[in-house]
Structures are given as C-alpha cells and as structure tokens.
Amino acid sequence: MKFVGIVGSNADQSYNRMLLEFIRRHFKVKFELEVLEIKDVPMFNQDDDQSDSFPVQYLYNKINRADGVIIATPEHNHTTTPALKSTLEWLSFNLHPFEDKPVMIVGASYYDQGTSRAQVHLRKILDAPGVNAYTLPGNEFLLGKAKEAFDENGNIKNEGTVAFLGQCLDNFIKYVGVVSQLKKPKPIAPEDLDCNKPIATTITEVDPDDPDWLEKAAKVVNAVEGDTYVKLDQGLLTVNQLNMFLNAMPFELTYADDNNQFLYYNNAHQDPETMLAKRVPSQTGNRMSTVHASLPAGRMKNVEWVIGTLRNGDQEYVRTIVPGSPAEVINTHNYQAMYYPDGSYAGINEIVFNFKPWLDWYLQTTGQRLVGGSAPAAGGHGSGADASSGASDSGHGGGEAAPAAASDADSGASSH
The missing domain is CATH 3.30.450.20 (PAS domain)
Known part of the structure; x- marks a missing residue:
C-alpha cells in the first residue's frame, strides 16, 4: 500500500514531522509512506483562487493517488494549525482529493493529552461537505510530552508506545482494505489517441506518423x-x-x-x-x-x-x-x-x-x-x-x- 503523510505544521521544527518520519522508517515493511509538507500552501482566499498553483496541485495529485492518508496534527489553542486548516480549505474548494479517501489522524504535542482536542476538530472538518473523507473512528494515537518522547535519532524511545502505534497502523491498513471495496473508479473520459493536444515537449514541426x-x-x-x-x-x-x-x-x-x-x-x-x-x-x-x-x-x-x-x-x-x-x-x-x-x-x-x-x-x-x-x-x-x-x-x-x-x-x- 502507498500512503501519504501530511505534516500539519508549517514550522521548520515540528514533532509531528518527526512522528511521520518515524512511521515512514520504522513501519516501511507494512506500507510505503511519502511525507508531504504544507509550508508553501497559500492562505485560503476564495477571491484569489490558487487551486492551480504548484503547491496545491502537488498535494492534490499525491493525495488523489494514495491508498490512504495519515495526518499528523499539532494542537494550537485547542485546535489545528491555521496552515493545516487553510490547506484543507483549498482541498475542498474546487479540488476534492479527500472524497472517499481513508484517513488516519495522529498527533504529537508538548503536553500530556497529546493533540486530543485538535484531533476532535480535525475529524469534524474531514467529515464536512466538500471533504467527505473516511476517517478511521477511534484508533487515536496521541503522543504527549513530545520533547522527551524522541531520542537523538528521531526514534520514539518507549517500546510500548511504538507497539501501540503499530497496532493503530495495522488497524488503519485493514480499514483501507475495507474502504477500497467501496471506491468507485472515476469515469474514463474519451482519450485523444491522435495527439491533437500538444504539450510543452511536443515537436509540432514534424508529422507524428512520418516514418522518418x-x-x-x-x-x-x-x-x-x-x-x-x-x-x-x-x-x-x-x-x-x-x-x-x-x-x-x-x-x-x-x-x-x-x-x-x-x-x-x-x-x-x-x-x-x-x-x-x-x-x-x-x-x-x-x-x-x-x-x-x-x-x-x-x-x-x-x-x-x-x-x-x-x-x-x-x-x-x-x-x-x-x-x-x-x-x-x-x-x-x-x-x-x-x-x-x-x-x-x-x-x-x-x-x-x-x-x-x-x-x-x-x-x-x-x-x-x-x-x-x-x-x-x-x-x-x-x-x-x-x-x-x-x-x-x-x-x-x-x-x-x-x-x-x-x-x-x-x-x-x-x-x-
């Protein structure tokens, strides 16, 4: 399976990025995980549509093709970061890559409760019209006291925590398998097999069917x-x-x-x-x-x-x-x-x-x-x-x- 992980922070130093990188390394035999950043996504403004911008299109295409998505959210003032909220706004405005997509939420924070309040809010956002993600119920992974949780190599030190994370990821893998049975492929539009839509690299000066x-x-x-x-x-x-x-x-x-x-x-x-x-x-x-x-x-x-x-x-x-x-x-x-x-x-x-x-x-x-x-x-x-x-x-x-x-x-x- 191929998953993408979304870092819910645009900060240079992020324990949620460290969490996703640990998942990518430690559980690589279970699935392939590509970690995606939201640093360059512009602030949402429906009067200035950025749906075609590189950072938004990049996230759209990556999420669209993934079997599942893991979002690592920080908690700021009992909710998600403005950067993550803005990203989800762009991905539910004209583009809808989360529709019917399995999503797992994880989070790391400085305090004992992990990111419990932010995760509750994020579940509501992912269930909103225009997003329509399949968010795995329960199965919460909340990493508290993040400063002490990782060693100098970015690995989670507590073996019990790693085991529980592995159990949560196994549950998500099963969930993705179930949701995939509900997935309906997009309709196949007629393909122009006659090369009538030149692209940047098309050499238009020579007929494609010229034997030379x-x-x-x-x-x-x-x-x-x-x-x-x-x-x-x-x-x-x-x-x-x-x-x-x-x-x-x-x-x-x-x-x-x-x-x-x-x-x-x-x-x-x-x-x-x-x-x-x-x-x-x-x-x-x-x-x-x-x-x-x-x-x-x-x-x-x-x-x-x-x-x-x-x-x-x-x-x-x-x-x-x-x-x-x-x-x-x-x-x-x-x-x-x-x-x-x-x-x-x-x-x-x-x-x-x-x-x-x-x-x-x-x-x-x-x-x-x-x-x-x-x-x-x-x-x-x-x-x-x-x-x-x-x-x-x-x-x-x-x-x-x-x-x-x-x-x-x-x-x-x-x-x-």
Whole structure:
C-alpha cells in the first residue's frame, strides 16, 4: 500500500514531522509512506483562487493517488494549525482529493493529552461537505510530552508506545482494505489517441506518423547524441552510455507521453519477430491511434481504458499476462503511470518481459514450489496466486479489477 503523510505544521521544527518520519522508517515493511509538507500552501482566499498553483496541485495529485492518508496534527489553542486548516480549505474548494479517501489522524504535542482536542476538530472538518473523507473512528494515537518522547535519532524511545502505534497502523491498513471495496473508479473520459493536444515537449514541426520522424524531429530540436553528456538526477552519462544502459535492460521498455505520442522503445535493433511486443523503428513518434491501427475497434477501447485509468489516478499501474503464450513464456506487461514535478500525469512507461525465467530462478533459489491455484490458463499457466511463495500473483495496481478485455497485450503502448 502507498500512503501519504501530511505534516500539519508549517514550522521548520515540528514533532509531528518527526512522528511521520518515524512511521515512514520504522513501519516501511507494512506500507510505503511519502511525507508531504504544507509550508508553501497559500492562505485560503476564495477571491484569489490558487487551486492551480504548484503547491496545491502537488498535494492534490499525491493525495488523489494514495491508498490512504495519515495526518499528523499539532494542537494550537485547542485546535489545528491555521496552515493545516487553510490547506484543507483549498482541498475542498474546487479540488476534492479527500472524497472517499481513508484517513488516519495522529498527533504529537508538548503536553500530556497529546493533540486530543485538535484531533476532535480535525475529524469534524474531514467529515464536512466538500471533504467527505473516511476517517478511521477511534484508533487515536496521541503522543504527549513530545520533547522527551524522541531520542537523538528521531526514534520514539518507549517500546510500548511504538507497539501501540503499530497496532493503530495495522488497524488503519485493514480499514483501507475495507474502504477500497467501496471506491468507485472515476469515469474514463474519451482519450485523444491522435495527439491533437500538444504539450510543452511536443515537436509540432514534424508529422507524428512520418516514418522518418526520429531523424527529422531530432534535427528540429538539435538533439544531442553520441558522446555528449546528459546530466540526470543522480548521474552524468553520455547519450551512448544511456543507450547501452537501456538496451542492456532485461525488459522491453516503451514510453508514450501525456499527448499519447509513442516516443521511445529500447532494443531497436532487435528482430521484431523475437520480441514479446513487436515494434519497428518507423513507429517512433507515432500517434497511439496509428500504433494500434491494426486492432479491432472494440480492442482500441482497451487502450483508452488503460490510459484513462492511469491518467485519472485510479491506479498507478496496470499489469497483464498475455494469454496464448507457449509454456516456457509468461508474457507480462506492466503499464506504469509517470508524473510531472507537480504530480500530474505525464505518460506511460511500459515494461514487457518473460516472467517464467524469473519465477523458475526464484523457486529454485528458495527451494519453494508452486502449489494449488485454479485451472491453467491459456499457455499452460495457472491463473491463481501461489500460496507458498506469492510469486505468481499478478494483479492490477490500486486493487481495482480491470475489465476482462483489458487483460491483453494490445491494451497499452505496444503494437502486436
């Protein structure tokens, strides 16, 4: 599960930030937690709508995609901080990421009672029209005497307190599982697969379906190549090194952007007939409608479903196993949403690989074996999850089931 934690204070020094950071570190095997700040969120003023500002959009997108939210609230004058209240105002004005979202409240304060009064007020706010969060009832975690509660490394010193916090988090995980059954995916809007909505990085001077798009587009933007260096987030590589790195991946990789333009695939020199997802150089730059032009009209809806599901934030990934593969192949496709710095949808990163060698290696290395499961699916593979190792479990991201038709390799960026 992926949770986000909201620091309910805009102060540089905050025990509630320390509490969330402790939860993130200490309980990382239970869930993934990303800690979010509200320091840059402007004061709420409905006459000066800031719904489209970076800090508000960032929080909206992060909360919208999370399985659950943990809010750590201080207590100021028996209530929440103005900064937290203002943030919740923005997130219930034109944007509503908390709607039907499971929320857990925790808090740390200097005094014995923790943040009991602030938590009561926060529950009322989260239940208000426009917010409509599912706040876990009871299950209160109140950390009093916060100055003495943490050691020099930011860890809670009292083992009993840590155990109780773990119990509260376990309850929240169960609660998220229950609430997820009530979640209704957002309606899938029609996707423009013809690239008619250029984005900042769209090269409009060259027709996307031009078979020489790569060379012509590269010339338009003076794209670097060869031994020219590219500075990455955590690396400095030449273009040649990047190509070698990507081509050495034991996967077939593709990227289609926010405008539904097919921009990249690795292993371009490989024989398309030997690929699990056949691709040819002339497809680079193509409209997604062109990449999938050979599909029946009904199957094109699968493409729209995958893109729309990821764009909406209903799921962060969609995984499928292609039926009809030979027994030595488990043709696995993972469609992963990518995001801009503000957290909004930026396109799809598709990974295609044969899962069978990985599964065989894992079972041989660990001495485990597949047991149980339902009747074999097409291609001879059981469709049930493996109770002994979990290695054959291949569900959809976010816990939502895809339409039956979407379990098909043609539902993403690849053309077969």
